[in-house]
Amino acid sequence: MGVMAPASTPGLEDDNWGETTTVVTGTSEHSISHDDITRITKDMEDSAHLDCSRHLGVALAGALALLAFLTPLAFMLLPQLLWREELEPCGTPCEGLFISVAFKLLILLLGSWALFFRRPKAFFPRVFVFRALLMVLVFLLVVSYWLFYGVRILDSRDRNYQGIVQYAVSLVDALLFVHYLAVVLLELRQLQPQFTLKAVRSTDGASRFYNVGHLSIQRAAIWILENYYHDFPVYNPALLNLPKSVLSKKMSGFKVYSLGEENTTNNSTGQSRAVIAAAARRRDNSHNEYYYEEAEHERRVRKRRARLVVAVEEAFTHIKRLQDEDQKNPREIMDPREAAQAIFASMARAMQKYLRTTKQQPYHTMESILQHLEFCITHDMTPKAFLERYLSAGPTIQYHKDRWLAKQWTLVSEEPVTNGLKDGVVFVLKRHDFSLVISTKKIPFFKLSEEFVDPKSHKFVMRLQSETSV
Amino acid sequence: MLCDSSVPPTAFRSVSQPSYLQQRIEIHKLRQGDNLILGFSIGGGIDQDPTQNPFSEDKTDKGIYVTRVTEGGPAEIAGLQIGDKIMQVNGWDMTMVTHDQARKRLTKRNEEVVRLLVTRQSLQKAVQQSMMS
Numbered sequence: 331m332g333v334m335a336p337a338s339t340p341g342l343e344d345d346n347w348g349e350t351t352t353v354v355t356g357t358s359e360h361s362i363s364h365d366d367i368t369r370i371t372k373d374m375e376d377s378a379h380l381d382c383s384r385h386l387g388v389a390l391a392g393a394l395a396l397l398a399f400l401t402p403l404a405f406m407l408l409p410q411l412l413w414r415e416e417l418e419p420c421g422t423p424c425e426g427l428f429i430s431v432a433f434k435l436l437i438l439l440l441g442s443w444a445l446f447f448r449r450p451k452a453f454f455p456r457v458f459v460f461r462a463l464l465m466v467l468v469f470l471l472v473v474s475y476w477l478f479y480g481v482r483i484l485d486s487r488d489r490n491y492q493g494i495v496q497y498a499v500s501l502v503d504a505l506l507f508v509h510y511l512a513v514v515l516l517e518l519r520q521l522q523p524q525f526t527l528k529a530v531r532s533t534d535g536a537s538r539f540y541n542v543g544h545l546s547i548q549r550a551a552i553w554i555l556e557n558y559y560h561d562f563p564v565y566n567p568a569l570l571n572l573p574k575s576v577l578s579k580k581m582s583g584f585k586v587y588s589l590g591e592e593n594t595t596n597n598s599t600g601q602s603r604a605v606i607a608a609a610a611r612r613r614d615n616s617h618n619e620y621y622y623e624e625a626e627h628e629r630r631v632r633k634r635r636a637r638l639v640v641a642v643e644e645a646f647t648h649i650k651r652l653q654d655e656d657q658k659n660p661r662e663i664m665d666p667r668e669a670a671q672a673i674f675a676s677m678a679r680a681m682q683k684y685l686r687t688t689k690q691q692p693y694h695t696m697e698s699i700l701q702h703l704e705f706c707i708t709h710d711m712t713p714k715a716f717l718e719r720y721l722s723a724g725p726t727i728q729y730h731k732d733r734w735l736a737k738q739w740t741l742v743s744e745e746p747v748t749n750g751l752k753d754g755v756v757f758v759l760k761r762h763d764f765s766l767v768i769s770t771k772k773i774p775f776f777k778l779s780e781e782f783v784d785p786k787s788h789k790f791v792m793r794l795q796s797e798t799s800v
Numbered sequence: 801m802l803c804d805s806s807v808p809p810t811a812f813r814s815v816s817q818p819s820y821l822q823q824r825i826e827i828h829k830l831r832q833g834d835n836l837i838l839g840f841s842i843g844g845g846i847d848q849d850p851t852q853n854p855f856s857e858d859k860t861d862k863g864i865y866v867t868r869v870t871e872g873g874p875a876e877i878a879g880l881q882i883g884d885k886i887m888q889v890n891g892w893d894m895t896m897v898t899h900d901q902a903r904k905r906l907t908k909r910n911e912e913v914v915r916l917l918v919t920r921q922s923l924q925k926a927v928q929q930s931m932m933s
Contacts (some may be wrong), residue, residue, distance in 0.1 A: 770870050794847065796899055799841040800906040 344479065394465060395442065398472050398505055402431060405479055405498035413487050420492045427495045432653045434502045441509050445516070455741060456748050460515045460767075468508055520545050525751050526771050529562075531556050533764040534569065536562050541773070545756055548747040554768055555739060563723040564763055568689040634684040635721065640651065641680035643712040646671040651710065657769050670703040685720065693729055694720065815852065821923050822887065825916045827878040838867050838906060839873020840880055845899030855883040857921060863887070864894045866901045866918075881920060888917035 377472065378705065407427075409417060462676075484495060520543035527550065530537040538561050544548055647670050652658065685691040706716040719728065741747060742765075743757035753772040758765050803921070829836040844853055855865045865883040869876050885892045889905045908916060912929045 611809045739908045797841050798899065799868070799870075800838045800903060 355721075359739075379577075383563070391446075391465065394469060394472075398468055399439070400504050401436065401472055401475065402435065402498040405483075405501065406431070406495055408484070408495055409488075411490060412484075412563045416487065416489055418489050419493045420716075424492055427492070431495075431499055431502055434499075434506060438502070438506055438509060441506075441513075445509070445512060454548045454747075454787065456548060456746070458549075459748050460512075464508065464512050464515070468505070469505055471501075471508065475504075476638060515747050519543065520549070523579070524773055525753070526773055527751075527768050528771070529558065529766050529768045531562060531565065531764060531766055533565065533567075536585070537561065538609065542751070544750055545747050546750055547743055547745065547755065550743060550745075550751055551739075551759055552743050553770070554766065558766065559727040560723060560725045564693065564726045564729060566689060566693075568692075582704065614642075617672050619662075630685055631684075634687045635678070636679045637715070638677070638684040638720075639717065641677040642717055646713045646716075648673050650709070666704045666708045667700075669707050673702055674703060681720070690720070698730060736742050814921055821927060822917055822919045823879070823923065825875075825878050825880050825918055827874050827880065827916065829912050829914070830874045836907070836909065836912070837873070839870040840873050840875040841868040841885070842899075844869040846896055846900055847898045847900075852857070853909050856885070861885075862896075864897070864899075880916070880918065881922075884918040884920050886916055886918050890915055 358747065403622070421758075479497070481498070482488065488494060504640045522543050523541035524543050527540045527542055528537060529540065538557070540557055542553055545553065602734075637762065649664075649672065652663060683690070684695055702719060738761075740760040741757060742760055743755075745755060747757075749755075751770050753770060756768065758767050760766075803879065828840055829838055842851070842864050844856075844862060846862045848862065850862045851859045852854065853859070853865060855867070856863070864886045866875075866880060866882055866886065869880055871880050888894055888900075889902075890911065892905050894902055894905065
């Protein structure tokens with residue numbers, strides 16, 4: 331039940347929501363469910379359940395951030411409020427420290443905003459280890475500062491105000507360093523490529539290679555998915571199987587008789603093996619049929635494509651952009667939508683036939699074609715530019731959102747998903763009708779040696795046939 | 801280097817062609833002033849470009865070929881013809897030598913007679929014609 335828990339972590343810290351997911355099955359996750367409908371309803375239930383835990387995480391993160399921000403101010407204000415008369419006056423050094431505190435807090439605010447307050451791009455199934463670590467660190471820091479403050483300053487009513495202000499400044503410095511640590515852990519560490527991931531789609535074998543740095547398995551999965559939507563050609567279930575005419579019934583001709591044997595317990599595998607072996611030896615010409623079928627299909631596609639290209643080219647010659655100096659009857663002036671509708675009729679039939687031959691017709695509705703045509707006309711595109719969307723299967727993100735952009739993916743992994751990537755790790759990203767199998771290889775360690783080539787050392791001679799008289 | 805031994809390898813036989821396609825030619829050197837001349841020019845060698853050889857059938861053949869024969873010289877008298885490939889000189893192999901080594905083998909000062917083993921395309925054709933008729 332490896333459901334992606336919809337919990338986001340925009341704040342500094344990402345918290346105990348990991349404990350409340352339904353994913354915890356020891357240290358491994360396996361997705362075994364075969365029934366789409368029950369899975370979909372279960373997804374909806376889970377997402378509803380985990381919403382509040384996500385909000386809990388965000389709330390906790392925000393609270394801790396607020397606490398961390400306000401603590402230095404509190405440190406500086408409390409003595410002024412409680413025992414103002416007893417404080418030693420503190421002139422220029424304190425003012426300098428006040429200014430530095432103000433600016434450091436401002437920088438911290440901007441930095442935190444830049445780093446943490448972003449729209450989350452994915453919901454991870456498990457807690458994000460680094461964020462949890464940082465949250466714990468900040469919490470411990472603030473708590474220990476408060477502890478010392480309470481004991482040393484509040485209880486004893488320390489008079490040295492400059493010391494108190496410096497104490498507050500040191501906390502702000504420590505928070506800035508924690509922010510630096512956050513930048514390094516969350517952003518910088520994964521930038522240098524260390525591994526090559528190969529992603530293969532299980533249904534049709536489309537594959538890509540990606541270079542990533544040190545990431546945990548779940549983060550690597552998100553990275554792969556982000557790239558999947560613009561690299562992989564769209565999954566077309568109609569293109570998967572060999573046509574039925576080609577796959578003849580191979581094992582129909584054989585029956586196995588056992589002569590004189592009474593015990594059939596261990597004969598079943600033997601029988602099936604014998605049938606398979608006999609079928610393999612029998613001469614079958616299905617490969618021939620496959621070849622001719624492919625060639626015929628190829629020819630048909632090319633013919634339709636030629637007709638489509640010609641039709642579109644011709645259609646585009648019927649309209650042109652209105653120049654300012656042309657004087658035209660206002661009734662004849664069209665906006666892009668109308669222009670598109672005007673020329674669509676002449677290419678509609680050729681387009682439909684082509685899409686049907688290449689089995690793409692579920693992906694393009696008439697409305698979508700019209701919209702694309704309008705778009706191309708507006709931007710002065712040529713017929714070829716208009717057709718590039720249809721002549722080759724584009725990446726998934728190109729098609730209409732509702733149909734093909736699914737957000738629910740399941741991560742199947744034998745190792746805990748918060749583990750880092752290592753050489754040889756394999757995990758699977760599943761949708762209900764296909765899956766992406768991802769394997770990891772470490773980028774080799776390169777030994778680069780240098781060789782100096784003197785520019786003057788490039789010398790050549792002619793290859794001649796010399797003739798010597800003897 | 802393989803070929804720079806003091807004893808000529810007389811036992812060496814050219815394995816690529818049977819004996820009736822080769823001819824033995826004995827040239828007596830002519831003394832001209834301080835030099836002994838043979839009266840022909842050679843081309844080829846393993847350090848040369850074999851594709852420029854006009855006489856070879858196989859353009860990767862890096863052997864030594866006779867490119868010119870002076871009229872009335874010792875080589876013409878002995879029967880050497882232009883386009884002959886020299887296989888051996890006094891027992892020394894000439895199929896895998898550099899151009900300069902070939903020249904040196906032919907112009908040894910202490911030798912007055914050189915015995916060449918040559919092969920010729922016209923010989924091959926003659927034999928083939930006689931075999932076919």
